[in-house]
Amino acid sequence: MQFGARLLKTNPVNPSAFRDVVDLEREFLASGLHALVAMMRMQPISEFAGMPVPAAPAPVAIELSDASVTFGRGARAVPALSKTTLRIADGEFVALVGPSGCGKSTILRLVSGLVQPTTGVVIVGGREVAARALRVGMAFQNPTMLPWMTIERNIMLPLKIVEPFRSQFRKLRKTEFRDKANALLEQVGLKGFGSRFPWQLSGGMLQRANLCRALIHEPRMLLLDEPFGALDQFTREELWSILQDLWMAHSATVLLVTHDLREAAFLASRICVMSARPGRILDDSQVTFSRPRTVANTFEPDFVALNQKLRAFIVDARTASAEGAA
Numbered sequence: 001m002q003f004g005a006r007l008l009k010t011n012p013v014n015p016s017a018f019r020d021v022v023d024l025e026r027e028f029l030a031s032g033l034h035a036l037v038a039m040m041r042m043q044p045i046s047e048f049a050g051m052p053v054p055a056a057p058a059p060v061a062i063e064l065s066d067a068s069v070t071f072g073r074g075a076r077a078v079p080a081l082s083k084t085t086l087r088i089a090d091g092e093f094v095a096l097v098g099p100s101g102c103g104k105s106t107i108l109r110l111v112s113g114l115v116q117p118t119t120g121v122v123i124v125g126g127r128e129v130a131a132r133a134l135r136v137g138m139a140f141q142n143p144t145m146l147p148w149m150t151i152e153r154n155i156m157l158p159l160k161i162v163e164p165f166r167s168q169f170r171k172l173r174k175t176e177f178r179d180k181a182n183a184l185l186e187q188v189g190l191k192g193f194g195s196r197f198p199w200q201l202s203g204g205m206l207q208r209a210n211l212c213r214a215l216i217h218e219p220r221m222l223l224l225d226e227p228f229g230a231l232d233q234f235t236r237e238e239l240w241s242i243l244q245d246l247w248m249a250h251s252a253t254v255l256l257v258t259h260d261l262r263e264a265a266f267l268a269s270r271i272c273v274m275s276a277r278p279g280r281i282l283d284d285s286q287v288t289f290s291r292p293r294t295v296a297n298t299f300e301p302d303f304v305a306l307n308q309k310l311r312a313f314i315v316d317a318r319t320a321s322a323e324g325a326a
């Protein structure tokens with residue numbers, strides 16, 4: 001069972017349940033934090049904007065070659081992801097969009113090493129996934145805060161685990177690292193909430209804290225699974241700008257899963273549209289709007305046209321899926 005699902009099954013007010021969660025913490029550290037991303041490149045139809053994906057930008061951060069995932073076996077087998085080939089260059093910001101259940105989170109889990117491909121290969125940072133831990137930040141679809149730790153300590157967790165921070169953790173946790181956590185909290189509108197516990201925060205606040213934890217160790221790769229899904233529109237738009245600023249400043253490789261097409265167009269340099277389950281990439285196109293992009297830009301005709309294109313792909317994918325099921 002995935003870390004998040006197990007954690008959700010844990011009663012946050014039952015101290016005996018916390019023992020399980022200590023194991024989960026280890027699992028979280030061992031797996032989630034060496035998750036990764038990169039840019040993927042497929043054989044796109046590349047209809048919208050008439051902008052084909054440029055040839056082989058170097059270096060490649062993430063590469064899926066004919067990677068597919070089927071969960072379970074025999075009669076219970078669930079094909080989640082069709083054979084997928086995708087290459088993502090270092091520093092690219094890629095959004096994955098597609099109907100619910102099409103395999104978007106599965107791709108993130110593949111890249112992070114939380115799931116092994118049934119066929120094919122996943123290479124991150126030049127090595128096959130699981131061969132080596134990488135400094136990756138991951139924000140899971142369901143915020144997975146450890147309930148016995150304050151928000152501040154939850155956010156500092158990657159610093160406790162990942163070098164070069166780990167060896168300095170004892171020395172700096174009450175000074176520099178704490179300041180770092182609180183600076184991020186302030187950036188996402190959670191100033192003063194560092195000393196609260198996760199169960200004292202709303203779902204949207206937890207998602208913001210989740211984003212801080214993904215960013216605190218300045219990862220070269222960031223895997224974001226609907227990180228703004230539970231937020232109101234205005235907070236969401238504020239966080240788009242924050243994330244865009246961070247990306248422009250640090251140019252980490254980002255793989256963002258989202259159902260919000262405006263969000264994808266605002267943030268990404270490239271958008272991959274997936275078919276219904278078992279997902280495959282239907283379209284892979286560059287988004288060339290200049291940066292920094294503003295919320296006002298998202299209401300301009302080119303932006304709206306892009307959204308409509310994306311929407312049409314997804315409507316078609318959903319229709320094809322419903323017809324297939326009938």
Ligand SMILES: Nc1ncnc2c1ncn2[C@@H]1O[C@H](COP(=O)(O)OP(=O)(O)OP(=O)(O)O)[C@@H](O)[C@H]1O
Nearest residue numbers: 071072078080099100101102103104105106107277
């Ligand atoms: N551990 C698992 N065991 C069995 N089936 C799974 C498992 N994880 C995912 N699936 C199935 O694989 C398919 C793809 O799941 P995934 O979570 O990748 O979808 P998604 O595109 O992220 O969907 P959503 O947009 O709803 O989050 C789904 O049909 C799901 O039921």
Ligand SMILES: [Mg+2]
Nearest residue numbers: 104105141225
């Ligand atoms: Mg998902």
